[in-house]
Amino acid sequence: MSGGVEWALHCCVALTAATEPVPAVRLAELHDVSPSYLAKQLQELSRAGLVRSVQGKSGGYLLTRPADQITVLEVVEAIDGPSAAFVCTEVRQRGPLAASPESCTAPCGIARVMYEADHAWRQALRRVTVADLLADAERAQGPQLRDTLRGWLTSTHG
Amino acid sequence: MSGGVEWALHCCVALTAATEPVPAVRLAELHDVSPSYLAKQLQELSRAGLVRSVQGKSGGYLLTRPADQITVLEVVEAIDGPSAAFVCTEVRQRGPLAASPESCTAPCGIARVMYEADHAWRQALRRVTVADLLADAERAQGPQLRDTLRGWLTSTHG
Ligand code: FES
Ligand code: FES
Numbered sequence: 001m002s003g004g005v006e007w008a009l010h011c012c013v014a015l016t017a018a019t020e021p022v023p024a025v026r027l028a029e030l031h032d033v034s035p036s037y038l039a040k041q042l043q044e045l046s047r048a049g050l051v052r053s054v055q056g057k058s059g060g061y062l063l064t065r066p067a068d069q070i071t072v073l074e075v076v077e078a079i080d081g082p083s084a085a086f087v088c089t090e091v092r093q094r095g096p097l098a099a100s101p102e103s104c105t106a107p108c109g110i111a112r113v114m115y116e117a118d119h120a121w122r123q124a125l126r127r128v129t130v131a132d133l134l135a136d137a138e139r140a141q142g143p144q145l146r147d148t149l150r151g152w153l154t155s156t157h158g
Numbered sequence: 159m160s161g162g163v164e165w166a167l168h169c170c171v172a173l174t175a176a177t178e179p180v181p182a183v184r185l186a187e188l189h190d191v192s193p194s195y196l197a198k199q200l201q202e203l204s205r206a207g208l209v210r211s212v213q214g215k216s217g218g219y220l221l222t223r224p225a226d227q228i229t230v231l232e233v234v235e236a237i238d239g240p241s242a243a244f245v246c247t248e249v250r251q252r253g254p255l256a257a258s259p260e261s262c263t264a265p266c267g268i269a270r271v272m273y274e275a276d277h278a279w280r281q282a283l284r285r286v287t288v289a290d291l292l293a294d295a296e297r298a299q300g301p302q303l304r305d306t307l308r309g310w311l312t313s314t315h316g
Pocket of ligand 2: 010248249250251267268
């Protein structure tokens, strides 16, 4: 899993507080990370339709939907893609006892187990939204978190 | 996830048919893969206590336990380790609005969601044993599979 997932999720939580577009450099400053690195994650989020970029002088990024309608899975898949980590190379069709192609119309039982586990992983990530993550951060850091974020995000631009 | 997982699981299924130690080269031949590559996976399985290597002229590998007592998760962790794919770098403690160290004794909510998903993934792999995988392969390739494997594994050595 790429490190971008952690940044992307934290950016989405920060953007829940935004009332106007937040420049990528501002998000980078908030997280003390290189703007070019974060820009890449934001472009992936944009490509996946989770954020949109507003052009112009007070341009920047906004979530495209209410935070309770963006799942953690969507953010993870925006960054790392929808493919299972396990890749079946059809080992069963190799060697002297190779399974016949006709017996291989369904996935190998081993691959199936791996895909089912991947499915369980995605299900767990689908159950949680960015709004849940914000609520969680507020529980940990205090209920003023969203206002503090909003104040900071809007204090020097727009 | 490393490609070794697919090989290791297929090796374990093949070893369910073994009544005497199977040399690594024989397993490599069965799967038409480079012996040195497979030897690496077998060493990992051995380190994890899932197979043992018998030294000597008719040496080779055997499962250490009945196949219904070896879970897919154990094989996967033998090859890829027990760590979650997600790594939290404490993004929350960076930048001008950094969470205080005191508020960070518990994992970040984002990390927690990612770890819970990892847990669901491991749970799914824990529910299936190597014996289940063999049964599954027999359903797909025919009930004679185990005997065919056994015949082949023992035909030219020992
Ligand atoms: S052939 Fe790929 S997992 Fe069995
Ligand atoms: S600080 Fe690592 S996931 Fe939030």
